Structures are given as C-alpha cells and as structure tokens.
Amino acid sequence: MHDYIVGYNIILLVYRNIVAAIDKMFLIWQIAFPVVYIFVAGYAYSALIGDQGITIGSLTVTYVSFLTAGMIGFNVMNGSTIAGAIIWNDKRNGMFQQILVMPFNKIQYVIANLITLILIGLGSAAVIMIIGFPTIFHDINVTLWSIPYTIYALVAGSIFFGSFTIILSTRMKSSEGYNVISNGLFLFFAFVSSAFYPAEGLPQPLSAAFYVNPLTYIVDITRAGIFAQISTFTNIEVVILGLLSSAVFLIATRSMIRMEA
C-alpha cells in the first residue's frame, strides 16, 4: 500500500508544491528575465567590451558566455525563492494547518519543501543552460572532474537561497514586510555579485562586498565547472559555500519545525 510509505507522502507533497506553486507568471519570470539579460544585455555589453573577452583562470571567454554561465547561478537563486513563497502562501492561505490535519506530518512537510526547492533550483538552471546553450557552447570546456563542481554549486545554491527565503517567510508577519525585505536583499544579491561582471579589477570595497554575497561563490564555482578552471580559490569557495548553506539550511529547518498550525 502506498498509504503507509512515508516516502510516498513526501513525493505527494513535493508534487503538490510544484503543482500549486508553479503558475504561468513564475515560468515567464524564470525564462524571460534571464533571456533578456543573455540576449539583450549580453550582446549589448559585448559591443562595449569589444573582442577582448573576459578572463576566467587561464581561459578567455566572450562576455555572453561569461554572462550565460552567471545566469545559470542567478536563476538558481530566483527559482529557489519559490520555497519561501510556498511556505508564505501556505501560512497565509491556511494550507499549512490543513496539510497537518491530513495524513502528513510536519517533518514530511519540511522535507518535501527542501526537495522542492532543490528540484526547482536545478530545473531553473537547466532551463537557462538549454536556452543559453547556443551562446556558450563554443566556450564550454567541461571535464568529468569539473562537472561535479557545477552540480555542487547549483544544489548548494538552491539550498542556500531556498533556506534563506524559508527563514524570511517563517519570521515575517506581513506580506508587505516579506516583499520589501526579500526584494531588497535579492537586489543586493543579484547586482553585488559576479553574476554580471567579474570581481577582479573592481574597487576594493566593492570587491569585498562581492565576497560577502553567496551568489558570487555560486556563480564562480558554476563558471569554474563549466569552463574547467578549478583553482585553489575555487576549492576555498566550495568550502565557504558549503558552510554557509549548511548553516542557513539548519536555521530554516528549525524555523519550519517550530511553525505553529
């Protein structure tokens, strides 16, 4: 019987999260936003930069390739925010309480949300990979050794940003507060990062601010994996991202378990 398998309950809740949370607007946002960046901003800035390209490790790639690789990490961040939105809507629309009086418990609800955020994060990255492939394929230089770095960055990135929005959604009381804080912080995450431009050569304070931002680590590791440019610094970034994601993940899990129906 499916009914008594705990794992099956989690699968049902993941399915429910995806069906209930993903609407047309979300999909449009997930696809249109990075496409505009890659195909409009990418080619417009390429004209300004000229043929010199961007240096990543020992490799020089076109700005569009640089940006597309950055957009993969960026879209992971965008996609993962849906984890917070699911919890926020469940709380606001009474579905959190309703799910708990059905044959599901809080632990299953928490695990299902974490799986959902990783799936949506990876799905968002895959969408950009597919859309941006024509712009990046001539610079791609993956190896068996470098691919796990990219996958790690995307999973850890999903966990970090998903957990981050979960913490916000469990702590905030009003929709206005939730929106203002999440939009403000995500504006910082998006533009004070190496997603759009390289951190090298920036004024020192700005460069330092880039490395306070986990999106910079996600994007750097993703690029290092895609272009097979793994360095000692990449490995340090891997450790920092792992620690940050674990810490935020634990706080998010604790916040969800403490949520009262």
Add this chain to the structure above:
Amino acid sequence: MLNDRISNQAPPSIRDRNEPCISVTHLKKQYGKANAFILDGISFDVKYGTVFGFLGPNGAGKTTTLKILTTLLSPTSGSVYIFGKDIIRKQSEIKRKIGVVSQNPSFEANLTVERALDLYGLLWGLHDSGVRKNKVNEILSTFDLESIRNSKNDELSIGQRRRVQLAREFMHGEDMDLLFLDEPTVGLDPSARRMLLDYIKKHVMSGLTVFFTTHIMEEAEYLCDEIAIIDDGRIIAFDTPTGLKQKYGGANKIIEITFKEVLSESFIDLLKKIIISSENSDGDQRRRDDTTNTTSRIDINETNQNAVTITVNNAEEVISEILQLVSKNGMQIESISINPPSLEEVFLSIVNDENSSRDNERK
C-alpha cells in the same frame, strides 16, 4: 427556519456500537505553567454515526479542543481516543480517517476549483485518475460549483471559497469516518447553508460521525444528536437539544408582542413593573427548584420599536396583566405569541448562569 429537525438515522450497526467514536477524559490544556488552564479537565464521548455539537462563547476552549482532537495540539494531560486509538500514539492512522473543515479559510490560490479538488483527492489517496475525475464531477455538481470549476481559488468570493473548502473534504473518498466542522457555514447564503446541512445529514445516515461547532443555534438544533456546552474550559451542559431545553429552559416561555404603535418609555416602565411583580410572586416556587431557570426579562426590539420580547415562567398570568394594561392605556396589539424557549435562549441562560456563579465565587 431550520425547525423541521429529523432524527439522524445512521445504520443501527454503526449507531449501536458500544465503544465511542471519540472518547475524551479529563482533558487539560495549559499554555505555559504560569498561565491558566484553557481546558480544565473536560470529558465527553461522541457516539458513532451521530452529530455532536460543541458549543460555547468565544474563548471558551472550543478551538483548543478541536485542535487537540485534530492532532494540531498536544494535551497537557488527560486522554483522547478516536476510533479506540490513542491520539498521541496513533496519530497517523487516525488522520487517514478524519476530515477537517476549519473555521479559517484554506485554499490553493493558484489552482482552479477543479484542479484543487483533483489534487486534494490525490493527497487523500485516490490514485486512480479516472476515479478522481468522477469524484470531482460528483462533488462539483453536489456543491453547485460547476459554474466556477475553471475559476482560480484566488478569484472566488468568500462564500464560493467556503463552498470549495467544504466540498474538498468530501474528496476524501469512502474512508472518512469522522468529520470535524468548525463553524462551516460562515459566509454561506441560506440555500448553500441548507444544502450543506442536508448533505452532512445524508452522510451521517450512512455512518459518518460529525463533530460540529457553530454559533448558529438553529443549525445545532437542526443537525445535532447531542450537544455539549463549554465555557471557561469546562463542560457546563451536555444533553440532546430537547434534553437541554427541558433541563435548562425550565418553565420559561417567550412572549412576543407587536403593538400597533411605537412604545413609549413610560409604557415600557409599566411592562417592567408587571414582570418584576410576577417574578416576586413566583419567588417561593423558584427557591424550591434550583434547576428551573426563571430569569425574567424584557427585550425591546431595536429595529421595530413596536415590538417586545418577554421571558417569564408564568406566561398566562403575565399576559392577562399586560392585556389589562394595554386596555387601560388605550393601546392596540397587532400580534401576540407564546413560545417555548429556543436553544439559543437556553444557551444564553446556561452561559449567563455560569458567568454569574463564577462572579459570585470570586466575590
């Protein structure tokens, strides 16, 4: 008017079962050791195949009880058994057999009504998509939701959303044995309200047990087989609706008089005097019988200043005096009626008595 109450007729095999569907014993709930008990040792049983009304004023402990029975809260002490199973240890098994319609709205904002029902069916274990589709169509038709089947929940009116919330619980399939309804008719128009109550009755007849809270006494009277009244965390009355009226309504009668002219202050004062003197003359009888509620009072209708409602336990005597007064003052009566107390009157009387005795204890 919901005055044509029909006894629920669940199959004898269900109604005659010896063990209760819900058994609550000495249930206590306290939020933090320094705080007072929200539930102070309540006990009651709910029989299989019946509708159990759980009534009480705001803050009495209804929602806390409901949250414990639906596994959302843990009790501080006492025991709760549902289907003979301990609610703490067998939570998962119990939850598969219960449905809950809570007082607060709950909905999936992005989904259409049809999609939401289908998803709910899947979550309840209806894995076959064909079976689910038929069930969705049946529910859409029963709850008159066909015209909004493609509307998103976010676009619905409060009443429509409430109907979907109720309908959704019946996507449970054939396994639901117990349904908790927490003020389920809030926001529904009279025909939807009646349709819902009749639908519940139909299911009770086929064996469903219902735990029902409401502030609408007409509904409780229409639907419930037994009623418990809770106040300040304690059960203060428990009986059938008829039993409650007999036990707590006493000899009280409600006299409703509509005059042809607006009542003057001086005339109302004269009416009050009649009631007070009739109460005094009846005082010896009241002292002999504590259980008879004899709180006489006069209520002036706020919307129609020609009408008064008088509660007394010697209606015939009071009417005769009022008629004399009317004739003396040259007034005319449009209509007059004498009725037994409604469940609402009884409820108010029980709760007011409880509040008075609690105030006296404090003094």
